[in-house]
Amino acid sequence: MKGNKMEDKKLALENVVINNIAFDCEFSFKDKTNFTVNLNYETKATVDPNKIVAEMKLLISCTDAEKNQKSPMHMEITITGFFTNSNGLDKEIIRVRSYELLFPYIQAYVKTITSLAGAPPLTIPFFSIDQIKPIIK
Numbered sequence: 001m002k003g004n005k006m007e008d009k010k011l012a013l014e015n016v017v018i019n020n021i022a023f024d025c026e027f028s029f030k031d032k033t034n035f036t037v038n039l040n041y042e043t044k045a046t047v048d049p050n051k052i053v054a055e056m057k058l059l060i061s062c063t064d065a066e067k068n069q070k071s072p073m074h075m076e077i078t079i080t081g082f083f084t085n086s087n088g089l090d091k092e093i094i095r096v097r098s099y100e101l102l103f104p105y106i107q108a109y110v111k112t113i114t115s116l117a118g119a120p121p122l123t124i125p126f127f128s129i130d131q132i133k134p135i136i137k
Helices: 027-031 091-116
Strands: 011-025 035-047 051-064 069-085 134-136
Touching: 011 091, 035 091, 051 091, 069 091
Parallel strands: 035 134
Antiparallel strands: 011 069, 035 051, 051 069
16 A cells, blocks of 8 residues: 555665574484474564664474374574664564564574474464564663
């Protein structure tokens, strides 16, 4: 829609950096196809007049669906996005948009890492940002 205030204000992603990756996968997990994935996300953003630094942390653990016990696959990944904000976006819009822009990167990293390790490739689902507790400075 032309004239929409949201359309005029843009959050531009300048760079993405992987801060941390920790991946633990024992050989016995690599043959599993029936497991439950547990995801925990954390997001935070530091907002300055023209620069925004947003961080997303994802913790993954799996449960054996048949035995209802923890499987030996765990991952922690943290990425940071550097954004420009030329038009003074509201902090809540920044939180939502930075998550939406960073999510495809973290999703691709998780799928690639699990696949290269010989584990079942894990595609994490996108879900509403409202389910993630914000930390904004």
